[in-house]
Amino acid sequence: MISEIEYKVLSILNDNWKNLDEISNELNIEKYKVLRTLGFLKEKGLIELREEKIKKYELTELGKKYLKEGLPERRLLNLLKERKEINLEELNKYFNKDELAFSLGFLRKNGAIKIENGKVIYIKEIETYEKYLENINENTIKLFKGRKGIIEEKEETIYYAKINEKGKEILKNYKPEEYIEKYTKEVIDKKIYKNKKFRPYDIRINIEEENIGRYNPYLEFLDKIREELISMGFKEMDKYNMIISHFWDLDCLFIPQDHPAGDISIMDAFYIKNIQYIEDFPKDLFENVKKTQLKYFKTFDENISKRAMLISHDTAISARTLLNAEKPGKYFLIEKVFRYDTIDAKHFIEFNQLEGIVLDDNLTFLDLLGILKELVVNVVKAKNIKFYPAYFPFTEPSVEVYAEHPKLGWIEVGGAGVFREELLKQFNINYPVLAWGLGVDRLATIYLNINDIRELHTRNIKKLQE
């Protein structure tokens, strides 16, 4: 049994060898399709197929350029013809080293120039060989022997086919009208299938898979964490901004304005050139914070507080949420923060943080540890957890959380604490607020099995498509 295209190819073959180009031209079918068909026909034993390897010469990109613009010796000779003599040093500007060395040698050998006291002097016009590049033949190869990078040798396979006796037999008995080729609506409407058979396909044929729509794997990971938090009863905070004041990012969190950057990583922030100040806070809160800062740190500069910056940690949004949070209340957020850093496989300047707060009367540090344990089980997927004392300017007591990850062993997964009373007082809150933050990017790299943190952002679209 042969297909329509196999029939077409077979029908133009005869007892003489025909090459692939001829067949393709005659049928007006692309070469690769013809070649594939020839393969099938050979497998079915209907044709003879033979390959011949031949050497072929082609111009390289440089060769093509020389053909168009002239060989370097031609350009040099033209230049000298016009100027009569030129300093060698000056020529270095117009030609690269190898081109110049060859051209000088060639022209001198053929008596077109001479070199005296560092000067190149024109003598006479001679023939250069670019016209031989138009059609590469044996003579061209001889002339350019030893000059690299102008002509390249390539090997090409030429295919020849001829029909055999079995092929002729099949061809004789082939009746295209007996088969349905394409399964069309017409086949249904006119009930053609009642009288004819469908032509069989080779259904093992190799074709590309269908394209797919797909969520970004990293965002999908973050969505999963959000689902976990929702199931734990946390509400997503809705007061995020990328650009916020120094006030929200640092001052209202009991961090002294004059603390040297570099000590506390959240102070390695990006500041904005075009907009210096931003007033995104309530006036009475601002006054409270100012009072607190003056009381405990003795200095407070209103202009520093109003400086516009890129949010450097999501605790700033937890603080904002305190403004009208419910009690009891549980809130969380996963959002981008920005920190100045040297970019490498372990550090990028934008990353997501998972941040949360819990508000209620009578909460204690042990409740915080309870939440952290639940988080580690649900989000980090680890069973064992360890706690160590920590320091954050905005919490007391503070804790650092380590989890025993199934793949990596003990890793630091986050920090937490009870918001300082001094901080809460600024918001007129007189009950405990537990606060915690987990680094989700580290977990994402484990989950997605990547080694370079920069790859959490898309770097290769094709990879996502495949």
Added chain:
Amino acid sequence: MVVLDVSLNELYKLLNKKLSEEELSEYLLNIKCELDEINGNNAKIEVKDFNRIDLYSLTGIARELKGILNIENGIPKFEIKDSPYSLIVDKEISNVRPYIVGAIVKNVKLNEDRLKDLIQLQEKISQSFGRNRQKVAIGTHNFDLIEFPVYYKLADPETKFIPLGFDKELSLREILENTEPGKKYANILNKYNKYPILIDSNNNIISFPPIINSNKIGKLDINTKNIFIDVSGTDLEKILLALNVIVLALKDFGGEIYSINVIYPDKKIKTPELKIIKKEMDLNKIKKYLGIELDDKKIVEYLNRKRMNAKIENNKLIIEYLNYRDDILSEYDIIEEILISYGYNNLKPREIKIYTKGELSKERKIINNIRKIMVNMGCIEIYTPILSNKDINSLLNEDREIIELINPASSSYNSIRVYLLSSFLQLLSENNELKFPAKIFELNRVSYIKNNKIIEDLDLLYIYSNYEVSVNDSLKVLKRLFKELEIDFDIRNSNHKFLIDGRQGDIFVNNENIGWIGEIDPNILEKLDIKYPLTGFEISIKELMKYIKYDI
């Protein structure tokens, strides 16, 4: 970050006990320090608590560990003897660097490791706590070479002396201009025309605070026994605290502390003011928020191990501690001390019983709904950085002002994108790989300035690429999206410079322009070396949200 180089021999000598690496690492974590690495006798220890400058020395670390290890409890022992020596502060200096305090510690037993530790302690305090010597700078000098009283006063910039590490005299001006410490800290003194010096009664300059000591008096070696310390700065409380930490460290190196009289034009103080601080705390509050049941005796015992004395009287907890620390503000600070002493890992985490309804924000629900529609249409979701290259941003920008960073980490990320298309083009110009047909989208943040106001928006970008593209390829996706969202829109002619003329439009909802649609101009693509025909649209989701009948 404060990272110390510590001699383990000295540390174990002070502790009277050797620890294994695991033990040391574990105990350090319990005093908010982290063992970064061990190299023979040397350990790198990170001190994480910025309020505990006493931990910037192995003596401080040992003091704290002794409590945790139950080797020594309660307030560390100390004694201060009076001395007849004075430090006289000139009236003029109050405008430049107003405060100075000092002390003498005699019979200190130094060695290489201890000397290194002392110098490190001074450096770390003046760097972090002292705000790079602006607020606090410390000098230690050879007491035996000084003729008291010592004067702290202003001097002419041409005043000369031999600074530490030099072999010839330099003027104060030359020190600021030509020496490394001078250049590093010149900003502290630049605006003044006279500079502070510390000078003794023989007219020998001891130091040039806060820049550098003298090469003779201000040079300590392992044979120095008697040390004069000065701490100068702009904040009296801070310099007093720093002095307390230094004298205690020297005391732990075997020294005896002597006070000196610091005579200001208007007052006289005796320093160091190392003393016991007594505070009354609300015991009920502590017990309420402690979370664990502890009897009074245990509370006292746990505080003892944090180098405090404590007693309970009439429901008050009276605590006493030495003022090498000043970080006890309220009951919560005491709660932390008790819990650390009890051991965080001995605490039983409590399952929290607050029943609240978990919910995504309204914005997130809408974002997720739109993402779902796009994925259902067979699109691939990409996620690109918010920061992008300003030049690429400028190629697209028309009426928006690009937000630029003052201190970018790299030119690839020196501004915030005005369109998601900027980030997409940047991505494609950095990694030119696509498979045809490509249906791509991103829903993410953009920001820019318009009419002097910062706008933060969420945009949806759709891009289609194939051997042959047309604006219709984008339009049909847009139409489906709006049909799913049940929102009407119309398209009007536009003339964006990054889209092909006559094959582009603006998208309007309710007469508001919410975005563009069109074919990307190949002239733009050429500049970025992108070799794919592209069509797409980008719309503002924040604008769209107003019309979304949301009830998910």
